[in-house]
Amino acid sequence: MRHSCLAFTSVFGAALMVVVSAQQPLPPRPPPPSPAAGQPAPGSEQRTPARGLRPGESPQKGTATLRGFVVAADSGNPLRRAAIRASSQDGRSNGVTTTDAQGRFEIKELMAGRYTVWANKAGYVSMTFGQRRPEQPGTVLDVLEGQIVEKITLSLPRGGVIVGRLSDEFGEPIAGAQVQAMRPRFTNGGRRLMPFGMSAMTDDLGAFRIYGLTPADYYVSASVRSNNIMGGPATITTTGMDGFATTYYPGTPDVNGAQRVVVRVAQETTGVIFALSSARLSTLRGRVASSTGEPQVQWMVQLLPRDGVFIGGMPGGMAQTRGDGSFEMTGVAPGSYSVNARPMRQPGEEGEVGVARVAVSGDDVDHLLIVTSRGGVARGTIFTDEGTPLPLRPAEVFVSARSVEPDMFGFSAMPKVHDDWSFEMAGLFDRRVMTAGVTGGSEWVMKSIHLNGQDVTDSPVEFSPGSALDGFQIVFTRKKTTVSGNITDDRGKPLLDATVIAFADDPARWGFATRFVRVARPDQDGRFQLQGLPPADYLLAAVQEMEPGQFQDPEYLESLRAQAVRVSLNEAETKVQDLKVAKP
Numbered sequence: 001m002r003h004s005c006l007a008f009t010s011v012f013g014a015a016l017m018v019v020v021s022a023q024q025p026l027p028p029r030p031p032p033p034s035p036a037a038g039q040p041a042p043g044s045e046q047r048t049p050a051r052g053l054r055p056g057e058s059p060q061k062g063t064a065t066l067r068g069f070v071v072a073a074d075s076g077n078p079l080r081r082a083a084i085r086a087s088s089q090d091g092r093s094n095g096v097t098t099t100d101a102q103g104r105f106e107i108k109e110l111m112a113g114r115y116t117v118w119a120n121k122a123g124y125v126s127m128t129f130g131q132r133r134p135e136q137p138g139t140v141l142d143v144l145e146g147q148i149v150e151k152i153t154l155s156l157p158r159g160g161v162i163v164g165r166l167s168d169e170f171g172e173p174i175a176g177a178q179v180q181a182m183r184p185r186f187t188n189g190g191r192r193l194m195p196f197g198m199s200a201m202t203d204d205l206g207a208f209r210i211y212g213l214t215p216a217d218y219y220v221s222a223s224v225r226s227n228n229i230m231g232g233p234a235t236i237t238t239t240g241m242d243g244f245a246t247t248y249y250p251g252t253p254d255v256n257g258a259q260r261v262v263v264r265v266a267q268e269t270t271g272v273i274f275a276l277s278s279a280r281l282s283t284l285r286g287r288v289a290s291s292t293g294e295p296q297v298q299w300m301v302q303l304l305p306r307d308g309v310f311i312g313g314m315p316g317g318m319a320q321t322r323g324d325g326s327f328e329m330t331g332v333a334p335g336s337y338s339v340n341a342r343p344m345r346q347p348g349e350e351g352e353v354g355v356a357r358v359a360v361s362g363d364d365v366d367h368l369l370i371v372t373s374r375g376g377v378a379r380g381t382i383f384t385d386e387g388t389p390l391p392l393r394p395a396e397v398f399v400s401a402r403s404v405e406p407d408m409f410g411f412s413a414m415p416k417v418h419d420d421w422s423f424e425m426a427g428l429f430d431r432r433v434m435t436a437g438v439t440g441g442s443e444w445v446m447k448s449i450h451l452n453g454q455d456v457t458d459s460p461v462e463f464s465p466g467s468a469l470d471g472f473q474i475v476f477t478r479k480k481t482t483v484s485g486n487i488t489d490d491r492g493k494p495l496l497d498a499t500v501i502a503f504a505d506d507p508a509r510w511g512f513a514t515r516f517v518r519v520a521r522p523d524q525d526g527r528f529q530l531q532g533l534p535p536a537d538y539l540l541a542a543v544q545e546m547e548p549g550q551f552q553d554p555e556y557l558e559s560l561r562a563q564a565v566r567v568s569l570n571e572a573e574t575k576v577q578d579l580k581v582a583k584p
Contacts, residue, residue, distance in 0.1 A: 062093060062111030064143045068152030069103045070119045074266065078103025079156060082121040088113035089140070091439060112145040114523065117152055124156035125214050125265075130524075132497045135214060135548055139496050142523040159197070159212035160263035164272030166206045166222050168244070173206030174224065174276060177244075181210050181218040181263075186553040189512035193219060193255060217260040220249040220272055224331070243281035245333040253277040282360050284329040286368030288321050288341045290352060291466075295325025296341065296372055303329055304338045320344075332360050341370045353427050376428040376463030380472025382421045382436070385447055389421055390476055396439050399423050399474065401432040402513055404460045431460035433513075436474045445532040447477040458515065479572035484529040486578045487522050487542045494526025498542045498581055501551050502530055505537040505566065510554045519551050528579075535571050539564035542579040559584040 070082040084105045087094045095107035116138060117129040129152055130139025143149055162181055166174045179200045182193040196218065200208040210220075223246040248258035251274040263269050284303070288296040299321040319327040321341075341354040354372035358365060382397060384390055390397065394417035415425040434456065436446045448457045452471040461469065483502060487495045504516035516536060520528045539557075541564040550556050563582035567575050 061109040063146045064110040064112060065148045066095070066105075066107045066110065066115070066117065066141070066143070066152060067148065067150045068105055068117070068154065070099050070105065070121070070154050070156060071103055072124070073155040073157040076155075079121050079124070082119050082124075082156070085118045086110065086115050087118070088115050090114075110143065112143060112147075115141045115143055117141060117154070119154040119156060121156060123159060123212055125159045125212065127154050127156050129154055130496060135216070136497070136545065137499060137521050140521050140523045142525070158266035160215055160265055161268040162210045162213065162218065162220060162261060162263060162272055163268050163270045164208055164220070164249075164274070166202050166208065167273075167275045169275050169278055171275070173202070173204065174244070175202055175204045175206065177202045177206075177208075177222050177224050177276070179208045179210060179220060179222045181213055181261075182221055183216060183218055185547060186549045186556075189552070191553070193221075213263045215263055215265045217262055219255075219258045220261055221258075222247050222249075222274075222276060224276070242278050243331055243333070244276040245279035247274065247276045249274050251275050251277065253279070279333050280362035281330070282332045282334075282362060283364045284332050284339070284358070284360070284368065285326070285364070285366045286339070286356075286370060287324070287326045288354060288370045288372060289325055291371060291373050295323070296321055296343075296352075296354075297323055297325060298344055299325075299341050300344055301327045301329070301370075302340045302342075303332065304340060305335055332365075334360050334362055336360075339368065339370060341372060353429075355429065373429075373465035374426055375465055376426075377468040378425045378428060378434065378461075378463070378472055379468065379470045380423060380451075380474060382417060382423065382474045382476065384444070385475050385477045385479070390438075390444060392438060392442065392444065394419060394421065396442070397436065398439065399425060399434070399436045401425060401428055401434050401461075401463075403429075404431045404433060404512065428463035429465070431462050433458065433460050434472065434474075435515075436476075438476070443478045443480065444476045445478075445480050447475045447479075449474050458509075477571075480532045481535060481569040481572065482529065482531050482574040483533065483538075483540065483567060483569065483577060484527065484574075485576050486527050488526070488578065488580060490580070494522070495542070495581065496522055496524070496526055498522065498544050498579075499546055499551075500528045500530070500579065501541050501543060501546075501557070501560065502533060502538050502567075503541075503551075503557050503560075503564075505539055507554065507558070509536070510557055512552075517551060517557070533569055535569050535573075537566065537568050540567055540577055540579060541565070541582040543582055543584065556584060 066086055070079045070084070071077060072079055080099055080101050080103060082099045084097050084099065084107065085094065086107050088111065090113060093111035093113055095110055097105050097107055099105045118126065120126040128138030129141065141149060166177050168174055179202065180195045181197055183196050184191055185194045187194065197213045198210055200210045202208045224244045245253040247253055248255055249261060249272055250259050252258065261269055261272055288299050288301065290296055301319045301321060319329050321327045336359050339356045339358055352372035352374050354370040356368060356370045358368060378401065382390065397417050399415050399417065415423045417423045434449050438444050448455060450456065450473045451461065451469065487498045487500065489495045500520045502518050503510060509516040515534050518530055518533060520530050522528045539561060541560040543560065560582055565577055565579065567577055569575065
């Protein structure tokens with residue numbers, strides 16, 4: 001039996017415990033699988049979400065089992081009907097269930113892997129196993145095939161609540177407004193306000209109640225949607241009249257003037273009362289046409305703000321094109337927007353998309369024409385550095401292209417990799433960086449990408465509408481780098497409450513969605529592992545209390561430089577480096 005009883009302490013002092021048993025002797029533990037470069041890892045060290053199952057593909061099943069309990073942190077009483085999810089870092093295996101009347105849960109048929117276990121119940125703060133501080137990652141469970149991991153206990157504290165009321169400038173209540181609790185986070189290359197927890201709608205008295213919030217400081221925003229998602233009848237008609245701009249407590253449309261609201265565990269923060277700022281709202285009318293001039297019928301048109309503030313919805317919402325390709329959006333507040341058009345279905349290789357930018361200043365915008373295009377096309381082949389085809393199924397390999405502008409819209413088809421290992425990707429606009437990977441815990445990782453002999457592995461490629469770039473060569477290798485080690489405290493004991501950041505020594509490689517910055521969490525033994533980093537000189541640091549996404553912030557990485565440990569990685573090289581916690 002590999003493990004003894006391991007005791008942990010939760011965010012709010014309740015015990016978390018896991019006991020591992022097995023029905024038969026376990027084989028020697030292999031090195032834990034790690035996602036390929038650029039691969040998904042829900043809730044853990046990757047930045048890309050796990051790939052969903054392809055059409056006709058069935059979930060993979062294993063023989064491991066997770067069992068545990070969910071209890072209330074304040075009383076220790078079992079919580080029934082709490083939602084439980086176990087997700088493997090490589091995206092190959094996951095399980096979902098709910099607790100019974102005694103707060104117990106069991107998830108069977110899991111594959112061997114490294115798992116994050118998460119629990120949620122309305123009115124309580126969602127928790128990950130091993131989590132000790134608000135919004136910090138939990139402990140990864142390293143699970144073997146045939147293993148039974150028992151007594152995984154998660155204690156959920158009651159969430160904080162924000163209670164308030166909205167009115168107009170005359171003190172009249174506003175019903176049907178959406179209210180969000182928001183916090184600043186570093187995401188998509190910049191620091192932005194992001195929604196946290198549940199949103200709320202005001203009632204006929206203008207009252208709202210946002211519950212289940214993690215104790216923290218929040219900013220509260222409120223907005224009125226004048227049209228629904230599908231462009232149907234408006235809840236509040238604002239065409240040609242004054243309406244309301246997105247407003248932040250205590251009543252300002254300027255996010256820089258927003259005031260923080262303090263939320264504590266299991267307590268209600270009341271008195272969040274403010275008036276929405278009036279603004280001249282506009283109607284946006286236009287038409288979506290194909291590259292041949294034909295109307296694009298039943299297309300989705302989205303209005304996306306370009307001010308760097310994500311408010312959990314679209315000011316002006318969405319609309320669907322009519323039979324002549326026309327669309328209309330009402331209640332659009334002043335601002336700068338991207339207007340994006342795409343098919344209702346996921347665009348295929350031959351699909352077209354369209355993008356337009358518009359500034360709204362209070363007057364109606366008419367005759368906006370969005371001409372769609374197939375965009376640029378990328379074609380190429382995939383092979384290994386051994387000169388042979390990948391010993392995998394083509395369906396296990398993905399190719400994608402991300403824009404170098406974090407806020408730039410662009411739908412690109414997920415290309416099908418053919419049996420001869422060729423691929424074609426359409427719908428590409430602006431400057432994009434090509435990337436590729438393998439789903440699951442494969443030993444193969446992307447090594448390089450060339451275009452007609454030029455290395456474009458981490459360099460943007462310009463795509464223009466109607467252009468075609470042939471000659472991409474994507475090379476995979478199994479000569480992966482590996483960095484592993486233990487994280488210990490000042491007394492030399494394993495430290496589970498930490499995150500390891502590996503970042504290139506060269507700051508020029510700290511850009512948006514870079515391959516040269518990765519994070520990892522220790523397992524239940526306090527050991528971390530990072531596989532598939534591109535060969536380079538790196539700095540390693542173990543930190544606590546890092547905000548979600550903060551590892552992408554160049555200023556934060558620079559603050560760790562003096563205390564970080566330097567490690568050089570060559571192709572296929574393995575390094576062992578133990579770490580102590582650094583303090584930025």
